[in-house]
Amino acid sequence: MTDTIKLRSQRWLANDDFRTANHRSRFMQMGFERKDWEGKPVVAIINSWSEFNPCHSHFRQRVEDVRRGILQEGGFALEMPSMSLNDALVKPSALLYRNMMAMEIEEMIRCYPIDAVVLMGGCDKTTPAMLLGAISAGVPAIFLPAGPMQRGHFGGRTLGSGSDAFKFWDEHRAGRISDAQWEGIIGGIARGPGTCMTMGTASTMTAIVEALGMSLPGASSIPAVDAAHQRLAAQTGRRIVGMVLENLRPARILTRCAFLNAITVAMAMGCSTNAIIHIIALARRAGHADVGLEDFDRASRRVPVVANIRPNGDSGYLMEDFFLAGGLPALMSRLGALLHLDEICVTGESLRVHVSPAQVLNEDVIRPLARPVYGEGALAVLRGNLAPDGCVIKPSAMSPKFMNHRGPALVFDDYPSLKRMLDDPDAEVTEDHVILLRNAGPKGGPGMPEWGMIPLPLKLIRQGVRDMLRVSDARMSGTSYGACVLHVAPEAWVGGPLALVQTGDLIVVDVPARRIRLDVEDAELDRRRAAWVAPPARFGRGYGRMFAEHILQADQGCDMDFLLTQTGASAGEPDIF
């Protein structure tokens, strides 16, 4: 079946020498024989299943569906486990380990006889990690998303991942929800396998991968427990074999226009702020160093939010509703001329072939462009003397009254001191204050923990306050909401202006003008900068030290500097292998 293409795996298996015989011997050790692999593409099914990752708990079974598809199409399938990052369980932040997972996947592809890969991921950072690794390895790759979990449920109410946990936690703190009710809520909000079913980071990222063309059309919307997800897994397995024969590698799919499509779709989905970091990292790995914050801001001015899915909008729809409304192909058909539909995807065909026939089946879940959930894109990029390299805010999920705000800063250097204030019923804080948390960025966090949706002070919750302006160099969960300025770059830990703010300084935010300003004289800021002392290194050894020495700032995607060549392109495969 492979007369025209030379398989990479043949370097391990097809020669007539001692080393090759040993390789074949090791395959035979597992019960295989020549007929299993000879002349066939070796496809690694890279499976991020783990009992520490509930979002991927169905992958142990689903991998057999992928294998079925690969065998049906004449490939040779071998499962390969990868590290697994569950966003809810990993401390201090799964982003700290995204690049480690990416490096693991790149190097495992490189060092084994692998012709192509199926990437099984979905929980937040696993998606960009797997794709980053596959881009740099350069072999044909296709992504199988885990799929969103079922709706949450408690006491007759539908619950959405994250968003409702945050909301009811505040109600619990205010004494309006009992301990027993709270236990019922946390038991009912995650009812089975799959990723968070709001439009959080997981669903945003899998939609982005589909928009990039790296998974089968419609893949990102199918719920984890739906039988259609099993069929998707087998289809994915079948398709990767075809991709090997067509030599369809990530570099052919991941053009600059593909990334612009991803940004447009992200905006229309009301995406997680985390998407900015991951898209920039992916683009730069793929050799598009010119993809940056300005592309997001341009898109946000012209692309309305049309996916009416929590935490955007107030109708309470979740990913299952989105699937039944037609899923991502339907949303992309709605965006039409805003997209570059001539770009190709893993099928080898243009996006247009798959998107054009799609129909919106529920006009309230996927809104018309003329009746959006939010008139502009989900995210806005702010700049100013407090964030010279940019920061982000999510206007679609915040109180409009904070679109223009001027208030005194209440500054915290770490989370424990912030938490003491938040829990103090007599704290000196008003809703006009701007709560500022620093040393929570890429190096300071480390790994930018999702501390950016700073909880509201108990004192203000009891007064009925439900939003206020918060500023940090941290990230926030994609299921979060509120007037939270995030990803301030450069971060405080490396001496960014955030490090110079003092309690009582006035901070001015103007979202329509995309500005954020610290209202302090330049001369005074220079004096504070001269007095600033760099904090000591957090890590003396190991991965943490490598991360701290090489991690790039949020506006550059938080990749490692040494994983990018001078042009931002993949390092390729050295001849020594």
Ligand code: FES
């Ligand atoms: Fe896994 Fe949300 S914790 S997707």
